[in-house]
Amino acid sequence: MKIKELIISEIKKNKKIDVSKFIEFCLYGDDGYYIKNDVIGGKNDFITSPEISQMFGEMLAAFLINYWNKNIKTEFNLIELGPGTGTLIVDILRTATKNKKFLNSINLTLIEKNKNLIIKQKNNLRNINFYSVNWTKEIDIKKNNRPSIIYSNEFFDCFPIRQFYKKNKWYEKYIKYNETQKIFNFISEEVDNIKMLNKLEKFNDVVVAEISEARKKYFELVCKHIKKNSGVCITIDYGYKEPPKYFSLQTIYNHNKTHLFENLGNQDITAHVNFDELMSIAYKYELKIDLFCNQKDFLNGCGLKERKEELQKNKNEKTFQKIELDYERLTNKSQMGEIFKVLVISCL
Numbered sequence: 001m002k003i004k005e006l007i008i009s010e011i012k013k014n015k016k017i018d019v020s021k022f023i024e025f026c027l028y029g030d031d032g033y034y035i036k037n038d039v040i041g042g043k044n045d046f047i048t049s050p051e052i053s054q055m056f057g058e059m060l061a062a063f064l065i066n067y068w069n070k071n072i073k074t075e076f077n078l079i080e081l082g083p084g085t086g087t088l089i090v091d092i093l094r095t096a097t098k099n100k101k102f103l104n105s106i107n108l109t110l111i112e113k114n115k116n117l118i119i120k121q122k123n124n125l126r127n128i129n130f131y132s133v134n135w136t137k138e139i140d141i142k143k144n145n146r147p148s149i150i151y152s153n154e155f156f157d158c159f160p161i162r163q164f165y166k167k168n169k170w171y172e173k174y175i176k177y178n179e180t181q182k183i184f185n186f187i188s189e190e191v192d193n194i195k196m197l198n199k200l201e202k203f204n205d206v207v208v209a210e211i212s213e214a215r216k217k218y219f220e221l222v223c224k225h226i227k228k229n230s231g232v233c234i235t236i237d238y239g240y241k242e243p244p245k246y247f248s249l250q251t252i253y254n255h256n257k258t259h260l261f262e263n264l265g266n267q268d269i270t271a272h273v274n275f276d277e278l279m280s281i282a283y284k285y286e287l288k289i290d291l292f293c294n295q296k297d298f299l300n301g302c303g304l305k306e307r308k309e310e311l312q313k314n315k316n317e318k319t320f321q322k323i324e325l326d327y328e329r330l331t332n333k334s335q336m337g338e339i340f341k342v343l344v345i346s347c348l
């Protein structure tokens, strides 16, 4: 069944579905966006930091190697969540060739749901002669007793969210299907569930609240894994600590903003990550917050400015300017420098 029919049949069962269920069908259903599409890169719907410049992966590699040298120094699990085309892991491994001890201690796992992207990841890793890789669809908390370094870029913003808004009382947005007009439309219902009302108390200063149960569950698994195996998790994503006043849910098709009801299964759907919630989960599992900052501070703290200047040496004007623009894109506060946040949690 196609996504539209699947959603309609789900709506028929319960008269309505919540926004997160709708998103889940569009992104992860049999015919869903992250299951079938080749989604990342200049010509596709969006471009991510590792695809903008090799410098991003080099800085993350510097951070990981430094952490490993200080805290691990033995064989370890290196786990990337949602590796996309594999550009980030390739840049990390390429940078790590200067540190053979680190490189030889890696047991690499890539967690990916998209078959087309797995093929790209395989090809890109083959090009740097790296073959020892384990691909899985889910994070395994039992795995083994080696310490783990888990990292992700633009992974947690993929998780579906439910949407609520406040007009004296809290209301949740749902989606219905109008059989006569053959269109989806939003309806609202007052929230009367006490548990949900308690959760919404954290959003008292905002008009729209976005809550992702799926993201919370996934991050709990990550924390359980770190707690059991020891190690560190680095999460880089669009997001906030103080909730934004209005909504962050956005749909993108071919680099243009669209409506949630358009291009079902063919457009990207994201919502900003609530880092305050991720930190609360980490505390619940008695993990330590090592760092929370914006992407600009993280990358510059890892030596991005110096690396940019090194790469620019002896380059012609065009390449020099391209490196400058890439640096700006990654760090400028009006581009990716501020809206992207970096959270590092580790085992006490």
Ligand SMILES: C[S@@+](CC[C@H](N)C(=O)[O-])C[C@H]1O[C@@H](n2cnc3c(N)ncnc32)[C@H](O)[C@@H]1O
Binding pocket: 034, 040, 048, 049, 050, 051, 081, 082, 083, 084, 085, 088, 111, 112, 113, 114, 117, 137, 152, 153, 154, 155, 158
């Ligand atoms: C926005 S892309 C980011 C790709 C890459 N990290 C980058 O920065 O270029 C999200 C990635 O996560 C994968 N993905 C999304 N949800 C997933 C899930 N629940 N489990 C595993 N992989 C998932 C997608 O297929 C894709 O590879």
